[in-house]
Amino acid sequence: MSETVFRAYLNRHTVVFGGSVTVDWIEGGKALWFEEGPLENRVVWRVETATGETTKLGAPPSAAQTGNGADALQNLQQMLGWGAADRMTPKTWTRADYLIDHLAVPEQLSPDAEWFVGITDNNIVLRSTRDGLARSLTSDGTVHCRWDLETLRWRALPGLRVTYKTVSPWSPDSLALLAYRRDVTGVFRIPRMNWLQPFEQLTDSPYQKAGAQLDRIAPVFVELRSGRQVTVRLETTEDRYIQLLAWLPDGAGALIIVYHRDFKDIQIVEANRETGAVRTLLSEHSGSFVKIQHEAMFSGEHGFRQLPDNGFLWLSTRDGWNHLYRYDSNGRLVAQLTSGEWSVYDIEQLGPDHHVYFTGAIDITRPYDVHVCRVPLEGGAVEQLTREKGIHGPTFSPDGLAFLDTHSMVDRPVRTDLVRADGTRIRVLSEMDITALKEVGYTPPEEFTVKAADRTTDLWGVMYKPFDFDPGRSYPLIQCAYAGPQGIETRRFFAVDQSRARNLHWALAQLGYIVVCLDSRGTPGRSKSFHDVVEGSWEPALTDQAFAIRQLCERHAWIDVSRVGIIGHSWGGYFATYALLQAPDTYHAAAACSPGYDPWHLMINEPYLGLPLRNRQAYDRADIARSAKDLRGRLLIVAGTSDDAVMGPAMRMVRALIDAGIDHECVLVPNAFHHFSGADEEYLVRKLVAWFDRHVKKRTLTR
Numbered sequence: 001m002s003e004t005v006f007r008a009y010l011n012r013h014t015v016v017f018g019g020s021v022t023v024d025w026i027e028g029g030k031a032l033w034f035e036e037g038p039l040e041n042r043v044v045w046r047v048e049t050a051t052g053e054t055t056k057l058g059a060p061p062s063a064a065q066t067g068n069g070a071d072a073l074q075n076l077q078q079m080l081g082w083g084a085a086d087r088m089t090p091k092t093w094t095r096a097d098y099l100i101d102h103l104a105v106p107e108q109l110s111p112d113a114e115w116f117v118g119i120t121d122n123n124i125v126l127r128s129t130r131d132g133l134a135r136s137l138t139s140d141g142t143v144h145c146r147w148d149l150e151t152l153r154w155r156a157l158p159g160l161r162v163t164y165k166t167v168s169p170w171s172p173d174s175l176a177l178l179a180y181r182r183d184v185t186g187v188f189r190i191p192r193m194n195w196l197q198p199f200e201q202l203t204d205s206p207y208q209k210a211g212a213q214l215d216r217i218a219p220v221f222v223e224l225r226s227g228r229q230v231t232v233r234l235e236t237t238e239d240r241y242i243q244l245l246a247w248l249p250d251g252a253g254a255l256i257i258v259y260h261r262d263f264k265d266i267q268i269v270e271a272n273r274e275t276g277a278v279r280t281l282l283s284e285h286s287g288s289f290v291k292i293q294h295e296a297m298f299s300g301e302h303g304f305r306q307l308p309d310n311g312f313l314w315l316s317t318r319d320g321w322n323h324l325y326r327y328d329s330n331g332r333l334v335a336q337l338t339s340g341e342w343s344v345y346d347i348e349q350l351g352p353d354h355h356v357y358f359t360g361a362i363d364i365t366r367p368y369d370v371h372v373c374r375v376p377l378e379g380g381a382v383e384q385l386t387r388e389k390g391i392h393g394p395t396f397s398p399d400g401l402a403f404l405d406t407h408s409m410v411d412r413p414v415r416t417d418l419v420r421a422d423g424t425r426i427r428v429l430s431e432m433d434i435t436a437l438k439e440v441g442y443t444p445p446e447e448f449t450v451k452a453a454d455r456t457t458d459l460w461g462v463m464y465k466p467f468d469f470d471p472g473r474s475y476p477l478i479q480c481a482y483a484g485p486q487g488i489e490t491r492r493f494f495a496v497d498q499s500r501a502r503n504l505h506w507a508l509a510q511l512g513y514i515v516v517c518l519d520s521r522g523t524p525g526r527s528k529s530f531h532d533v534v535e536g537s538w539e540p541a542l543t544d545q546a547f548a549i550r551q552l553c554e555r556h557a558w559i560d561v562s563r564v565g566i567i568g569h570s571w572g573g574y575f576a577t578y579a580l581l582q583a584p585d586t587y588h589a590a591a592a593c594s595p596g597y598d599p600w601h602l603m604i605n606e607p608y609l610g611l612p613l614r615n616r617q618a619y620d621r622a623d624i625a626r627s628a629k630d631l632r633g634r635l636l637i638v639a640g641t642s643d644d645a646v647m648g649p650a651m652r653m654v655r656a657l658i659d660a661g662i663d664h665e666c667v668l669v670p671n672a673f674h675h676f677s678g679a680d681e682e683y684l685v686r687k688l689v690a691w692f693d694r695h696v697k698k699r700t701l702t703r
Contacts, residue, residue, distance in 0.1 A: 002511050005467050008440040009507035010500045010685065015440060019414030019432025019494075020406050025049075029397030032418075035060055036430055049402045052418060052427035088129055093118040095151065098215070098297055099602060099645060101205040102673075105151040108166070112174040115224075122146035124179055124222065137177075137222060148180040148217070150244050155299030167244050167300060172251045176223050176273065178244050181231075183216040190644045195670050207644055208603045210619070211612035217242045219256055221273050232256065232271040233278055241297055246306040255281070255312070257302055263289040263607035268304070268312075268331070281331030284316060288535045289607035292524055294486040305347040305356075307377075313337075313347055313356060317528040324358060326377065335379045343525060345370060349396040349403070351421055354378065357385075357403075359394065367526055368460055368492050368519075372405060374421075385423030388412075391493045404429065408494035410462050411444035432494070441467030445506065447492075450551040452521050453543040457530070461518025461548065462490050464509035476563035476696045479549060479587075480505050480517040481579070483541040484571030485534045485608050488525045490517045500681055501569070504688070511689065512697065514559055516552065520544035534608050536618050539582070542575060546583035565696035567591040567688065570646075570674065577635060577653070578624055584632035589695035591636045591688055594674050598649035599623055625649075628656035634695040635664040638684060640672025665691075 008015050023034040033046045044057040090107035097103060107116035107127065116127040120134075122141030127134045141147040150167045169177045190207035193200060208214050219232040219242060234242070234256075241259040245268065248254065256278075258267045268282040284290055295301040303315025303322075310329035315322055319336075322343040326334040338344055342361045349357040355374040362384050363369050372386045372394045386392040390409035397403065401421050408414040413432035417425050434442070443465045449458050466475070482489035497503055509515040519525070522534030522541040533540045553561040566587050568576035573595025579587040599605045599622040600612065609618040620626070635657075639650040650666070657664050667687060672680050 002466070005441045005510040006507050006689075008437070009510050010503050012437070012503050012506070013496050015434075015436040016413070016496055017433045017436075018430045019408070019416060020496075021404075021416050021430045023395070023404060023429075025397050029399035029401060032397070033057065034429070047418065047427075047429065049397060049418070049426075054427075088113070090116055091118065091127070093120060095119070095148070096146075096205065098208055099604075108149065108151055108168055108170065110170045110174040111168075111172055114174060117149065117169065117177060118151075119147055119149060124149065124177065126224070137224065137227060144185050145181060145183045148182045149177070150300070153298070153300040155295060155301050165300065167246065169244065171247055171273070172249060175225065176221055176251070178247065178254045178256075179220050179222050180242075181218040181220055183218070183237075186213040187215060188212055190648075192642055192644060195641060205644070210600050210603050210605055210609075212603075214239055214241075214261060214603065216240075219244065219254075219271065221254075221271075221276070230273065230276045233276045234258065234269070243296070243300060243302070245302065245304050248310060249306075249308065255304075255306070257296075257304070259291070259296060261603070261606060262611055263291060263293055263296075266290050268314075281312075282314065282327065284318070286318075288528075288532045289485075290317075292486055293604060293607045301346075303347070305350065307350065315344055315347070317531075320528050322528075324356065324375070326379075337375045337377075337379060338382055340364070341527070342367070343527075345525075348372070348394050349400055350377075351400040353400075353421065355421075357394070357396065357400075357421070359392065361525065363389075368488070368490070372403070372423075383423070385419070402426065408432075410447065410492055410494060413494050414496070432496075441510070443467050443469045448516075448518075448552070450518070450548040453540065453547040454521075457521060459518050459520060459544060459548055460490070461516055462492065463552075464506045464515040466509050466512055471558050473558060474560045475512065475514045475558055476565070476692075476699075477514045477516065477549070477552070477559050478508055478692060478696065479545065479564070479566045480515060480572070481545055481566055481568040481575045482570070482572040483520050483523065483538075483545060483568075483575045485522055485524065485531065486571070486604075488519055488523060489572070490519050499677075500685055501676065504685065508689070508692070511693075513692070514556075516549070518545070518548055520548070536609060536615065538575075538578070538622055542578050542582055545575070546579065546586045549586055563588065563696050563699050565589040565591070565692050567593070567692075568595070569593040571596055573597075573637075573646075574624070577631075577637075580631050580633040580635055581624060581627050587633060588699055589634040589636075589692065591638070591691055593638045593676075593684070593688075594640065594643055594646045595637060595650060595653075596645055597623075597625055597653045601649050602645055625653045625656040628653065628662060629660035631657065631660075631662050631664075634691075635662075636687075636691050637664065637666045638669065638687070639666070640669045640674065640676070640680075642671050643674045645674060 021034045023032045025032050031048050035042050035044050037043050044060050046055045092104045095103040095105045107118040124137040124147045125134050150169045152166045154164050184206040187206040189204040191204045216237040221230040239261040245255040245257050253272045256269050266284045269278040269280050271278050305313040312327050314325045324337040324344050342364050344358050344360040346359050354377045357374045359370050362371050370391045371384050372392050373384050375382045392407040395404040405419045406416045413434050415431045416429045418427050419425050446463045448461050452459050505515050520541045521544050524531050553559045566576045566579045573592035576590040576592045580590050599619045639646045654666050669680050676684050
């Protein structure tokens with residue numbers, strides 16, 4: 001029975017329906033349409049935004065339909081207001097970014113819809129939307145000095161909801177691009193072996209190690225008709241991360257953000273399109289990291305929003321919490337728009353009512369709840385627009401007069417409401433149906449709080465119990481950890497994901513475990529001082545995690561303190577191993593998936609440990625392979641052979657364990673990267689279940 005329930009939770013998207021919808025706004029936001037229902041019985045609805053009046057448009061036409069199928073599709077497109085531009089589909093190109101050389105990203109469409117732009121063979125290529133013909137805009141790109149463009153990026157929002165965003169490289173008049181010359185000369189090249197071909201193939205790609213050479217990124221204005229290039233005259237591109245923020249509305253230039261490699265200094269500069277000259281609009285410095293490197297580098301999320309008057313909004317933790325500041329076009333601070341002991345997360349919308357709409361943890365009694373709020377652009381009182389506890393994710397109409405509010409908690413299924421900009425609910429669009437989940441077996445997750453190792457700070461977490469939980473029984477416990485400074489790990493949303501790895505927390509509980517996840521000090525989302533605990537050392541985060549588990553074991557008689565395991569992915573894999581080294585009396589078995597063991601191996605540690613030349617001791621302390629001889633308990637290491645961030649450090653850890661005579665298990669997944677999917681993911685799930693069954697559930701006190 002438990003195996004059946006486990007599989008249902010692992011594939012939870014197949015037993016819950018509705019709640020979250022994808023809509024298309026039509027008529028400038030006056031109406032929307034969306035599809036709802038299972039595939040075999042799907043219905044298209046039209047909703048009037050102002051009134052909530054709903055019209056059933058019928059079933060969407062199937063590709064398998066014949067005869068009048070094409071006519072039905074055309075009629076539906078006419079009803080929904082689809083135009084020719086909506087039918088143009090960008091092609092993809094492969095982008096090489098920091099640490100990653102295989103991102104499939106879409107071409108970017110020009111504002112006048114005449115051109116798509118992408119990169120082919122290291123050069124900028126235009127593709128006409130009229131006839132599909134392509135022409136190269138540059139011809140001097142090479143493997144070592146290639147052209148690059150801004151394109152679609154993704155990020156995980158609070159609650160581990162994924163969103164996508166893009167910054168257009170196109171000028172407003174569609175006659176120029178802001179592109180990058182990416183010089184990787186001198187950057188270490190990491191080898192990668194493809195083991196699955198008849199003749200093994202060795203390739204290499206640029207790889208940015210701690211303290212070593214970084215890519216030099218030079219922003220360049222490129223004119224479409226003449227091919228003229230104007231390089232932005234930055235002071236230096238050495239040891240800098242550089243990205244386009246936005247074009248000026250009149251097209252006379254662009255705003256660019258420059259991070260020093262240790263993320264303790266930031267500048268926003270305005271670059272002139274004709275001359276490349278720059279002027280600095282904002283400089284910010286902190287004794288610790290100013291922004292989260294992952295969000296800036298990989299997600300393109302900087303806490304910036306351009307205003308129509310050429311001013312901008314900026315998120316900063318300068319007063320100890322992440323808050324919203326307004327600047328004019330000359331970089332002069334106009335006002336701090338939000339304040340208090342809570343954090344703003346994302347700038348969502350500039351409303352026609354001269355308000356800034358944003359998400360934030362405004363309810364200080366529940367520091368991880370995310371609400372939709374607004375504040376006047378000229379300054380004034382902050383309004384909280386959403387009331388239900390939990391995570392709220394808004395999607396605004398094009399006219400800014402309404403938004404979809406998709407919200408839930410760990411124990412409250414997802415619902416999507418249509419809401420006016422002032423927070424008035426117009427109607428419920430969709431509610432998640434979990435009837436089938438309840439029929440399988442259902443015990444809702446629970447929030448909990450414990451103290452950090454300082455015995456003062458509250459830590460918040462989520463506990464998952466088996467579907468047939470009985471407080472009279474004794475249960476083994478598995479902790480799911482990340483504990484890195486890049487993101488909030490605990491899922492406080494009623495998460496449903498087609499990735500079985502993301503569903504694993506809740507699914508493992510159905511096999512007879514108590515599963516817990518919490519965010520320790522050193523993770524984001526709360527105060528700057530809470531986050532800064534990670535500065536220079538990872539140890540406080542691990543101490544918090546272990547102290548929390550001991551509190552839960554003391555609090556609940558049905559948790560068996562002698563049977564505790566820990567699992568983590570990426571940074572969490574490092575912490576799962578660290579737990580066996582630093583807290584062997586608490587943790588008895590660990591599974592480290594794609595673990596980033598070696599702090600010297602890549603530059604993502606620099607904002608938190610400092611630069612190696614200035615703080616070697618921090619790197620030595622964080623290098624846990626040095627302590628392999630002290631490992632106690634059972635350790636499983638899982639690594640993909642094509643995962644450049646993990647493979648080398650994992651092999652060095654395995655070597656250290658072998659040299660120390662420490663029994664452990666290592667699983668290599670051929671040609672897999674940092675995350676696993678398909679057959680790899682299914683194999684990993686089965687391996688993890690068997691591992692914890694042997695070494696936690698059936699563990700005896702004899703080791």
